[in-house]
Amino acid sequence: MLSRIRIVLVQTFHPGNIGASARAMKTMGLTDLVLVNPRAFPDEEATRLAAGAEDLVAQARVVTSLEEAVNDCVQVVGASARLRSLPLPHFDEPDDMAQAVVRNAHQAPIALVFGRERSGLTNDEIRHCTHQVSIPANPEYGILNLSQAVQILAYEVHRAWRKSAESDFTYQRPLDDIPPSREQFMHFQAHLARVMQQSGFLTQPHARTEQQLQALFTRAQPSRKELSLLRGLLNALAPEEDKH
Ligand code: SAH
Numbered sequence: 001m002l003s004r005i006r007i008v009l010v011q012t013f014h015p016g017n018i019g020a021s022a023r024a025m026k027t028m029g030l031t032d033l034v035l036v037n038p039r040a041f042p043d044e045e046a047t048r049l050a051a052g053a054e055d056l057v058a059q060a061r062v063v064t065s066l067e068e069a070v071n072d073c074v075q076v077v078g079a080s081a082r083l084r085s086l087p088l089p090h091f092d093e094p095d096d097m098a099q100a101v102v103r104n105a106h107q108a109p110i111a112l113v114f115g116r117e118r119s120g121l122t123n124d125e126i127r128h129c130t131h132q133v134s135i136p137a138n139p140e141y142g143i144l145n146l147s148q149a150v151q152i153l154a155y156e157v158h159r160a161w162r163k164s165a166e167s168d169f170t171y172q173r174p175l176d177d178i179p180p181s182r183e184q185f186m187h188f189q190a191h192l193a194r195v196m197q198q199s200g201f202l203t204q205p206h207a208r209t210e211q212q213l214q215a216l217f218t219r220a221q222p223s224r225k226e227l228s229l230l231r232g233l234l235n236a237l238a239p240e241e242d243k244h
Contacts, residue, residue, distance in 0.1 A: 001166065004105040005157055006032040007150060008069045008113045010125060015040045017117065019049030019057055020147030026053035028154035029161075032109070033060040034069045049147075066113065066128045075101060075110040078121055078129035079153060081143045086126050091133040094153055098160035100131075112153055117146055176225040188227055188234075189214055195238045 007025055012018050018041060022033055033056050035041060041062060050057045063069050070076045077097055083090065091097035104110050113129060115121035126132065135144060135152050144152070162169045180188075193210055196202045202209060222230065 001102070001105050002029040002158070002161055003031050004109045005030055005101060006034055006069075006073065006109055006111040007154070008034045008036060008066065008111050009038070009146070009150075010036045010066055010113060010121060011116045012038045012041075012146065013117045015043035015046040016049040017146045018043075018060070019046040019051075019053075020145075021114075021150040022046075022050045022053040022056040022060070024147050024151035025154050026056055027151075028158035030154050030157070031056060031059070033057070034111075035060050035062045036066050036069050037064055038062065066125050070111045070113070070128060072109055073111045074108040075104045075131065076113060076129045077101065077111070077131045077133050078113045078115075078126050079133055079135070079149055080115065080120055080126070081134060081137070082120070083132075083134070086123065086132075088126065088129060089131045091131060092136065094133055094135055094156040095160065097131070097133040098153070098156035101157060102160040102164055112150075112157075114146055114150060176223060178224045179221065180224045180227045184224065184227060185217075188231055189217070191231060191234050195234050198238050 007021065007030060009018060009021060012021075012035065015038070018033075018035065018038060025031065025033060041060075042057070046057050047054055077091070078088075091100075101110050101112070112133075113121065113125070115125070121129075133153070135142075135149060137144065161167050189210075192213065196210070
């Protein structure tokens with residue numbers, strides 16, 4: 001699905017911005033990069049700033065008009081810092097745009113279009129768009145570097161996809177970060193209660209103390225590994241009786 005979301009850069013002046021945009025895309029799982037009349041491409045500056053995303057730069061298609069770049073798309077969103085007088089539907093918030101785009105990308109390609117560093121998109125180019133989006137920013141200094149604008153919109157698209165039903169995204173977590181099962185947790189509590197009794201810490205059944213400690217350990221949300229560490233400690237203090 002993310003492969004159907006295309007980034008189109010119109011007449012980019014600095015090849016470094018092409019490389020940095022490719023990098024921004026790749027970090028967010030986007031792969032389809034189309035360049036409309038880039039001033040200098042291929043260029044070693046583009047490759048250099050792509051860092052690990054040279055593959056996207058190498059695969060980028062170069063075309064000679066915006067029309068050609070977006071002809072097969074069902075939705076074309078132009079990114080601009082300023083509102084033009086054209087009566088296109090406008091997304092005030094990038095996350096609203098991203099949700100719409102992720103919905104539409106089920107059927108067919110959609111494009112996010114970015115303008116020139118100096119002058120953005122022309123009115124004629126905006127006519128090839130179906131929508132516009134602006135990244136809300138400081139009203140006195142709200143124009144972002146091209147590749148940073150790509151990064152923010154790509155992030156929003158990735159976020160909308162992550163939260164969509166068909167996403168198979170898995171969050172990174174350390175392997176030993178699995179929570180213990182309830183059974184393991186209750187065994188730990190029982191073990192702790194035994195040690196408290198045997199050590200003389202509790203002289204009579206003190207349900208309240210036990211409950212408070214249970215609440216403390218529940219709040220702490222120990223991982224499986226941490227819980228077995230605690231059980232090791234209890235065992236060293238008072239070895240568990242043989243169970244046969
Ligand atoms: N002077 C130009 C700015 C171009 S910045 C202008 O007035 O339009 C290069 C490109 O980055 C823009 O064409 C746009 O696609 C994107 N961009 C920069 N800041 C943005 C913002 N706040 N919201 C949306 N897109 C932005």
